[in-house]
Each structure stands twice: as C-alpha cells, then as structure tokens.
Amino acid sequence: MTMTHAQGAKRHSPPPAWRKPVLMGAPLVLLLVAFLVFPVGQLLALSVYNGQGFTLAPYAQLFASSLYITVLWITLKISLATTVVAVVAAYPVAYLISIAKGPAKSRLIFWVLLSFWTSFLVRAFAWVVILGRNGVVNSTLMSLGIIDTPADLLYGFGAVLVGMVHAMLPLAVMTMLAVMENIDRTLPRAAGTLGARPGTAFWTVYFPLSLPGVAASAIMVFVSAIGFFIVPALLGGRKETMITQLIIDQVQQTLNWGLAGAISVLLLTVVLVVFLLYDRVFGFASLTGESAVVRNRDTAMRRLGGRVLAALGSVSDALIGLVPRRHPLRGRSERPVALTAFVWLLLVLISLPAFLMIPLSFGKGGLAWPPSGFTLQWYQQLLDSPIWMQALWRSIVVAFGTGLLSMAIGVPAAFLMVRSQMRGKGAMLAFILSPIVVPRMIIAVGMFYVFAQMGLVGTILGLVIGHTVVAVPYVVMTMMAVLRNYDTRLDLAAQSLGARPVAALRHVTFPILGAGMLSSFLFAFATSFDELTISLFSSGGLSATLPKQFWDEVTLQVSPVIAAVSTGLLLFVATLIYVADRLRRRSLAG
Amino acid sequence: MSSSSLSVQGLAKRYGDFVALAPTDLVVADGEFLTLLGPSGSGKTTLLSLLAGLVPPDEGSVRIGSQDVTYAPPYERDIGVVFQNYALFPHMTIEENIAFPLKMRKVGAAEAKRRALEALEMVHLPHIAGRYPRELSGGQQQRVALARCMVYKPSIILMDEPLGALDKKLREHMQLEIKRLHRELGTTVVYVTHDQEEAMTMSDRICLMNAGRIEQLGTPADLYFRPRSLFVADFLGESNILPAALGSRSGDEVEIGLGTQGVSGRALANGNDLPPGTEVRVMVRPQNLTVARKGGSTPDGLQGRVSEVMVTGSLTKVYMEPLDGKLPPLVAAFPTRNDDDAVRIDDVLTLSWSGRDAVVIADSARAAGTA
Numbered sequence: 037m038t039m040t041h042a043q044g045a046k047r048h049s050p051p052p053a054w055r056k057p058v059l060m061g062a063p064l065v066l067l068l069v070a071f072l073v074f075p076v077g078q079l080l081a082l083s084v085y086n087g088q089g090f091t092l093a094p095y096a097q098l099f100a101s102s103l104y105i106t107v108l109w110i111t112l113k114i115s116l117a118t119t120v121v122a123v124v125a126a127y128p129v130a131y132l133i134s135i136a137k138g139p140a141k142s143r144l145i146f147w148v149l150l151s152f153w154t155s156f157l158v159r160a161f162a163w164v165v166i167l168g169r170n171g172v173v174n175s176t177l178m179s180l181g182i183i184d185t186p187a188d189l190l191y192g193f194g195a196v197l198v199g200m201v202h203a204m205l206p207l208a209v210m211t212m213l214a215v216m217e218n219i220d221r222t223l224p225r226a227a228g229t230l231g232a233r234p235g236t237a238f239w240t241v242y243f244p245l246s247l248p249g250v251a252a253s254a255i256m257v258f259v260s261a262i263g264f265f266i267v268p269a270l271l272g273g274r275k276e277t278m279i280t281q282l283i284i285d286q287v288q289q290t291l292n293w294g295l296a297g298a299i300s301v302l303l304l305t306v307v308l309v310v311f312l313l314y315d316r317v318f319g320f321a322s323l324t325g326e327s328a329v330v331r332n333r334d335t336a337m338r339r340l341g342g343r344v345l346a347a348l349g350s351v352s353d354a355l356i357g358l359v360p361r362r363h364p365l366r367g368r369s370e371r372p373v374a375l376t377a378f379v380w381l382l383l384v385l386i387s388l389p390a391f392l393m394i395p396l397s398f399g400k401g402g403l404a405w406p407p408s409g410f411t412l413q414w415y416q417q418l419l420d421s422p423i424w425m426q427a428l429w430r431s432i433v434v435a436f437g438t439g440l441l442s443m444a445i446g447v448p449a450a451f452l453m454v455r456s457q458m459r460g461k462g463a464m465l466a467f468i469l470s471p472i473v474v475p476r477m478i479i480a481v482g483m484f485y486v487f488a489q490m491g492l493v494g495t496i497l498g499l500v501i502g503h504t505v506v507a508v509p510y511v512v513m514t515m516m517a518v519l520r521n522y523d524t525r526l527d528l529a530a531q532s533l534g535a536r537p538v539a540a541l542r543h544v545t546f547p548i549l550g551a552g553m554l555s556s557f558l559f560a561f562a563t564s565f566d567e568l569t570i571s572l573f574s575s576g577g578l579s580a581t582l583p584k585q586f587w588d589e590v591t592l593q594v595s596p597v598i599a600a601v602s603t604g605l606l607l608f609v610a611t612l613i614y615v616a617d618r619l620r621r622r623s624l625a626g
Numbered sequence: 627m628s629s630s631s632l633s634v635q636g637l638a639k640r641y642g643d644f645v646a647l648a649p650t651d652l653v654v655a656d657g658e659f660l661t662l663l664g665p666s667g668s669g670k671t672t673l674l675s676l677l678a679g680l681v682p683p684d685e686g687s688v689r690i691g692s693q694d695v696t697y698a699p700p701y702e703r704d705i706g707v708v709f710q711n712y713a714l715f716p717h718m719t720i721e722e723n724i725a726f727p728l729k730m731r732k733v734g735a736a737e738a739k740r741r742a743l744e745a746l747e748m749v750h751l752p753h754i755a756g757r758y759p760r761e762l763s764g765g766q767q768q769r770v771a772l773a774r775c776m777v778y779k780p781s782i783i784l785m786d787e788p789l790g791a792l793d794k795k796l797r798e799h800m801q802l803e804i805k806r807l808h809r810e811l812g813t814t815v816v817y818v819t820h821d822q823e824e825a826m827t828m829s830d831r832i833c834l835m836n837a838g839r840i841e842q843l844g845t846p847a848d849l850y851f852r853p854r855s856l857f858v859a860d861f862l863g864e865s866n867i868l869p870a871a872l873g874s875r876s877g878d879e880v881e882i883g884l885g886t887q888g889v890s891g892r893a894l895a896n897g898n899d900l901p902p903g904t905e906v907r908v909m910v911r912p913q914n915l916t917v918a919r920k921g922g923s924t925p926d927g928l929q930g931r932v933s934e935v936m937v938t939g940s941l942t943k944v945y946m947e948p949l950d951g952k953l954p955p956l957v958a959a960f961p962t963r964n965d966d967d968a969v970r971i972d973d974v975l976t977l978s979w980s981g982r983d984a985v986v987i988a989d990s991a992r993a994a995g996t997a
Contacts, residue, residue, distance in 0.1 A: 528680050529713035531700040533774065534730035543726070547717050 075482030083297030094294035126208035152206035162389035191273035215249025235352025263475030438564035450515030484573035494576025518552030637686030664835035706775035892981030914983035
C-alpha cells in the first residue's frame with residue numbers, strides 16, 4: 037500500500053523546471069535567429085566581405101560622393117517632421133478616445149483602426165489622385181475659379197509629409213492610447229478638488245503622466261518612417277528620395293550587395309542611436325505600455341519643465357476663462373465640444389482619401405476627378421485578370437499561413453512572457469519585439485539573400501516565414517495584453533473542480549481568451565495581407581502577392597483597376613474590423 | 627473521536643529565502659469545520675493551496691482519507707475549493723458553471739442538469755440557472771460558487787476568504803448560510819479567513835497561524851479564554867494585558883501581584899507550572915472587568931482614570947489610564963444601559979475581576995515583534 041503511494045507520488049513529481057519554458061519559447065526564438073538575426077547579419081557582413089576577403093570598398097563608395105549622406109539627411113528630416121506632426125495631431129485623438137465611453141468610444145476606435153488597417157499602398161495612392169494635376173484639389177480649385185492652371189502639388193516635400201503623416205497617424209494614436217488608457221482618471225479630478233483649474237490640472241497632472249505615451253508613439257513613428265519607401269516613392273520627387281529607396285536600387289538594379297549592406301549598416305546605426313537616446317531619456321519599459329517607473333530626479337531640466345507646464349496651465353486657464361461660462365455644475369457632464377469637433381475633423385481627413393477611391397472605381401473617366409458616369413468595367417477587368425486573381429489568392433493563402441504560424445509559436449511565447457518568472461525575460465521580450473524596430477527594408481533584403489540560397493524565393497513557404505517574422509511580435513504583444521487581463525484563478529478553479537490541464541484549456545482558458553486570440557490572428561493576417569517590403573523581393577518576379585501587384589501597377593502603369601482594388605481592400609478591412617469588434621464584445625458580454 | 631479526513635505531516639513551503647510555511651502537522655477530523663486564521667503573510671493561504679494541490683510542497687506529506695495526495699494534481703484530489711473572488715467562469719451560464727465539475731466527472735447531461743438545479747435550490751437561487759455570472763450580485767455569486775463546489779459532494783471543501791468581498795451585513799448572513807450547509811451536508815470544511823469574529827462564529831476549531839507556523843490550535847473558547855501566547859491573546863478580540871508577578875498556587879488558580887502599589891488578584895494558571903516570583907503577563911477580557919466608583923466595596927483594587935467613553939451599540943467601552951503609571955492603559959466593556967449615572971471622562975474607577983476570567987500567559991517571547 038505504501039509502495040503504491042510512493043510510486044504515485046513519484047509519477048506526479050514535477051518535470052524539470054527548464055522544460056516548459058524551453059518548449060514554449062524555443063520555436064519563436066529559433067525562427068527569429070534563423071530568419072532575422074542570420075539574414076540581417078549576412079547582409080551586414082556583405083558590406084565588409086566581398087567573396088574573397090575583408091574589404092571596406094563599399095564604405096569607400098558610400099562616402100565617396102555626398103549622395104548617400106544627403107539622402108540620409110533628407111530621410112532624417114522627413115522622418116523627424118513626420119514624427120512631430122503625427123504625434124501632435126495624434127494627441128487630441130488619443131486623449132478623446134481615452135476619455136470617451138461606450139458607443140462613442142467604439143466609433144472613434146473603429147475609424148482609427150480603419151485607417152490603421154487600410155493598406156499603406158491604397159492610402160498613399162489616394163494622395164496621388166488627390167494631389168495630381170487632374171486631381172481632387174486642382175479640379176476643385178479650378179472649378180471654383182481660384183486658379184487657372186493646375187498647381188504642382190505632387191512630387192514635393194509637402195506631398196511627402198502629408199502622405200507620411202497620414203500613413204503614421206493611426207500608429208501614433210494607437211501607441212499613445214495604450215499609455216493614456218492606464219492613467220488614473222481620478223487624478224486630474226483630484227487636482228481639481230485641490231484647487232487646480234482645468235487647464236492647470238491638465239498640464240501639470242495629466243500631461244506629464246501621458247508623456248511616456250507620447251515618447252513611445254514618437255519613437256514608433258520615427259522608426260517606421262525612417263524605413264518607409266512607399267510614400268516618398270509615390271509622392272516625392274528626386275529631392276525626397278529616402279535611404280530605403282537606395283537600398284532597393286542597389287539590390288534590384290545594380291545588384292551591388294556590398295553597397296546595399298553598407299547602406300543598411302548606416303541606417304541601422306541611426307536607428308540604434310535613436311533607440312539608445314530614447315532609452316536614456318524614457319526607458320524601454322514605456323514602449324510596451326507598462327507603467328513606466330517615474331524616475332524622480334530633481335534636475336534643472338525637471339524644474340524648468342515643471343515651470344513651463346505650470347505656465348501652460350495658467351495660459352490655458354486664462355483662455356478657458358475668456359469663454360463665456362455656463363452654469364459650471366450644469367455644464368460639467370457635457371462633452372468637450374471643441375475637442376470632439378477637432379478630432380472628428382481629423383478622423384474624416386485621414387479616412388477620406390481612401391474613400392475617394394470608391395466613386396472613382398465606378399466612374400467612366402478613369403482616375404481623373406470628378407468621376408463621371410457609372411460603370412462596372414474596372415471590376416470586370418479585375419475579375420477577368422488572371423494576374424490580379426492569382427495575386428489575391430496567393431495573398432490570402434500566405435496571410436492564413438502567417439496567421440496560423442504566428443499563433444502557433446507566438447501564443448506559447450506570450451504565455452511564457454506573462455506567466456513565468458524566469459530570468460532574462462526582459463531580454464527575451466526585447467528580442468521577440470525586435471522585428472518591429474529593425475527597419476523592414478533591412479530584414480527584407482537580408483531575407484531575400486538567404487532565401488535565394490535556400491531556394492525559398494517565390495515560394496509560399498518563404499513568404500509565410502518572412503511575414504511571420506514581422507507579424508509575430510504583434511501576436512505576442514496582443515496576446516500578452518489579453519493574458520494580463522486573464523484571471524489565472526479560473527484555471528485553478530477548473531482544476532480543483534476536476535478538469536485535467538487539457539480539459540481546463542479547452543473548456544475554460546481558450547473559450548475566454550477566444551476573442552483575444554482571434555484578434556491576434558487577424559493582426560497577423562492583416563500584417564501579412566498588407567506586407568509589401570518582404571514580398572517586393574521574396575515573391576520573385578512572377579508570383580506576386582496583392583500588395584506587390586498593386587505596387588507594380590502603380591509604379592509602371594496607372595489604371596483605374598487600381599481604384600477597384602482599393603475599394604475592395606477598404607471594404608475587406610472594414611468588414612474584418614467590424615467582425616473582430618463584434619466578436620470581442622460578444623465575448624465580453626458572455 | 628471521529629476518523630481523520632485530512633492530515634498533514636511536516637508540510638513546508640519556501641519561496642526563495644522566505645518561509646511561507648514552516649514544517650507543520652495538522653489533523654482535521656471528519657465533518658469538522660476548521661478555520662485557518664491569521665494576519666496576511668501568516669501562511670494560511672499557503673497551507674490551503676498546498677492542501678488543494680495548487681502549489682507543490684517542498685517537504686512533508688498530505689493525506690486525504692487513507693490516500694497520500696502530496697504531489698497529486700488538484701483534479702485527482704477529492705476536494706472542492708471556493709475561491710476568494712469566486713472564480714466563476716464568465717463565459718458559462720450559472721447552470722453550466724455548476725454542472726462543470728459533473729461534466730468533468732463524465733456525468734450524463736440530464737443527470738448533471740438535475741443535480742445542478744438541485745444545488746441551486748440548496749443555496750436558495752433556483753431561478754437564475756440561465757444567467758451569466760456578471761449579472762449576479764456579489765452575494766449571489768458567492769452562493770453559486772458554493773453550489774458549484776457542493777454539487778459533486780467532495781469529501782473536503784476548502785474555502786479561501788470566501789466572504790472577503792461582501793459587506794458586513796451580507797457577510798453575517800452568508801456565515802449562517804455556510805454553517806447551515808455544513809450541518810446539512812456533513813462535509814469537512816477548511817476555511818481561511820483573517821477576520822477573527824468570523825472564525826469565532828463559524829469554527830469547530832481554529833488554527834491560528836503566524837509567521838508561517840501554527841501559533842495555537844483549539845476551540846474558539848480555548849483560544850479566546852486560554853491563549854498560550856500574547857499573539858493569540860492580542861489577535862482574538864480586545865484584551866487587557868498586564869505585567870504581573872506570580873504568587874502562590876491554589877488548585878488551577880494562582881495569586882498574582884500587579885504594578886508597584888501592591889495590588890493583588892487571581893488568575894487561571896493556564897497549564898503553566900512556574901515558581902512564585904516569575905514575571906508573567908495576565909490577560910483579562912474587557913467584558914470581564916467589573917468597574918465601580920472610587921470608594922466602593924474594593925478600595926484596594928486597581929484604579930484608573932477614565933480617558934474615553936465609547937458607546938458601540940450593545941456595549942459601552944470605557945478606556946482608562948491606571949493611576950499606577952507602570953501599568954498600560956485598560957479597557958472595560960459592559961452592556962449599554964439607559965442610565966443617568968453614566969461614567970464620564972476623568973472619573974476615577976476601581977477595577978476587579980474573578981480569578982476564572984483572568985489567565986496567565988507565560989510564553990511572551992514569541993509574541994515580541996508580532997504586534
């Protein structure tokens with residue numbers, strides 16, 4: 037009797053402590069080592085290794101003419117301008133969303149998400165239509181008699197900035213919102229009871245608390261902008277060439293891998309410096325939306341900052357005081373009307389360009405504004421085109437594959453990140469999230485080089501792997517957020533009620549996490565579906581994905597079929613967001 | 627003595643350097659209502675988690691009935707756990723929640739439904755089967771958690787501060803409810819709380835824990851009237867604790883001398899067999915102190931000046947500073963009366979007590995630093 041008990045005890049003795057974390061984390065780490073670290077390392081190595089031995093020739097070439105430094109300078113200028121404008125514009129939007137409640141909040145989030153998920157290509161192309169010689173702006177101004185000849189709005193710094201801000205604004209809002217949602221709403225109110233007028237309460241209490249969000253969103257926008265090529269390629273002239281475009285040229289046209297590697301080193305160095313500066317000032321913790329520990333240093337900067345904020349507060353209060361006041365208590369529950377109006381104006385502005393594609397796609401006049409007549413011929417052409425249809429099908433297959441693979445390796449890693457107490461967790465999380473911050477172009481070029489050696493170029497598998505590398509950080513981030521809100525006692529309760537671990541997962545954990553898991557999947561799906569940079573190289577010449585096909589069309593020949601494709605994409609994204617939101621709410625209700 | 631349904635030997639748990647539970651022995655009788663009481667961090671929840679199999683122990687063993695379950699996972703132990711925040715599954719209806727353990731035990735759907743509804747009847751909530759947990763009040767959720775736990779008739783039910791989130795009135799009502807269910811079902815219950823009144827009200831025995839070990843195990847009356855340590859005396863209810871010197875012993879009572887003015891009294895020796903002259907502490911409960919105005923029948927008794935009078939409803943509490951400055955402040959309590967001759971601040975009162983109501987506490991060492 038005692039023997040059997042002893043054996044029973046042995047059977048249940050816990051497995052070695054290292055086994056579970058390794059099983060959960062290893063697949064993701066291995067994938068990133070093989071298809072992120074190795075390719076990027078290869079690319080960087082190519083800049084100092086020419087097949088025979090060590091060389092610095094590419095760097096000599098890089099610094100021989102002023103071209104590359106000029107382009108780097110332009111890139112930094114455009115990225116910085118984009119960051120400043122996008123962050124300033126995003127702040128009121130994120131603020132309004134964070135204080136809104138119920139359906140109003142859902143509506144605001146829907147419109148931001150719609151822009152966020154509408155293809156970069158569609159949005160950038162929309163500006164071509166808006167700002168072109170026969171575009172919306174010119175034809176409107178001419179028909180109003182304000183100008184006689186169309187103005188050159190496209191292919192300049194202004195057009196690039198507009199397009200870039202438009203592309204980055206949703207990202208800025210979403211990043212900032214993550215921090216703002218966690219600010220205790222009673223704090224400004226407490227400041228009010230302590231005698232602070234609304235302006236002072238905002239600038240001295242709320243604003244400093246929201247700064248980590250501002251910083252996080254600034255760096256996300258800056259790093260995304262610096263690696264961006266769609267907008268400058270479509271909307272910019274020669275003077276707005278960005279550094280990523282040079283890399284494309286080196287790889288696609290001159291096949292100069294050494295120089296491509298050297299430019300990548302340059303770009304990566306800049307990004308690294310920016311990140312180090314960021315870490316010195318804000319700390320990386322603020323990036324993931326976790327409560328940033330406020331370091332209390334009484335420095336001259338801090339005191340100066342305090343004084344500036346106090347002054348801003350008094351100025352705002354003076355301004356607020358100028359507005360004729362209604363009964364203070366009666367007015368209290370009212371919405372901030374001016375803010376709401378401003379935010380909606382912004383949202384309309386960022387949504388409108390994509391929506392312009394809808395009337396154009398049904399018009400007979402092609403892409404010139406205003407649309408005239410009604411025709412379905414562009415849709416007919418689209419459906420009859422085997423190239424478009426194959427691209428669509430390939431994109432769907434790749435996106436599904438990416439979603440499944442990202443979930444399969446990302447979900448266990450997210451469990452590990454949230455639930456385990458293991459050492460080196462912070463470092464591992466930083467590694468998992470690194471595909472977000474390494475400029476996409478560098479990943480794409482390095483991957484192309486490695487895929488070419490492995491025969492993965494032009495294959496579905498290659499694209500799935502490539503897209504998973506860039507999609508999986510988002511899966512881990514969303515799943516981590518979902519898991520943090522999950523009460524682990526429910527699992528313990530299930531087990532105490534007789535459920536074995538697998539049954540507990542099946543009946544309790546997964547059903548409750550279901551909506552969160554679906555939205556993670558959709559995140560990965562959408563990331564892949566809109567991915568252009570990796571596909572640009574790794575899809576090979578013939579087997580294009582939908583964004584690749586879109587890119588080829590808009591850079592080679594512009595046809596109104598593009599408007600039809602854009603409309604289709606817009607509708608698709610809107611449906612996805614709507615369904616995901618519905619599911620999320622149903623799961624909250626249940 | 628009935629058979630033991632749960633026994634623990636040398637059970638211990640550490641987290642790094644922190645001793646969550648020092649090696650502990652405990653035997654719970656069949657059908658007993660045992661409460662693990664103690665301040666936060668005292669090890670009561672750790673002990674409960676070890677019993678439930680939610681965390682593995684570092685050493686020692688746990689037996690349920692005749693079976694060694696030390697390393698058995700929760701789903702192989704015949705236990706039920708009621709969690710602090712109920713842990714009702716938010717995506718299941720109340721009926722599905724209650725039927726869940728039956729489903730896990732492969733009970734047929736029809737039978738499971740019947741028993742789930744029966745369990746809901748038992749907790750007086752027959753009409754909410756189709757609702758979701760978030761649609762219920764805290765008290766209703768609590769009852770559902772109980773029903774979910776009782777429906778499969780586990781031999782032991784473990785409850786982790788199950789009433790902690792309820793307001794006072796509801797809590798008192800649920801205490802009675804849990805007692806009733808315990809009586810009707812005859813299940814062994816191990817109950818964790820930090821509320822000493824709740825422990826006193828509900829338990830057959832209380833296991834008072836402190837700093838990862840059992841401080842005293844006994845009936846509520848044992849702990850209340852015969853505490854072994856200052857910690858116990860202090861933790862359960864209000865008490866007056868006075869430094870005293872032991873005098874001569876007679877039967878189970880002993881003579882004591884208090885303070886510098888030669889005031890003497892009597893107290894229960896409480897199992898302590900110490901030589902006369904030993905410095906000890908004596909504990910008297912406030913309601914066992916008798917007060918009289920100065921110049922009353924016992925002029926030689928302990929005297930104190932009233933510093934505060936509080937009417938707490940059924941009881942009136944009088945706080946006093948002893949005239950002998952060496953003694954700590956005292957509190958006496960008596961039933962509130964509609965009385966013109968009420969005690970006022972600055973009155974000087976004489977205090978006395980019966981020898982059976984005071985008790986010697988010799989073990990003061992361990993209580994140091996726990997206050």
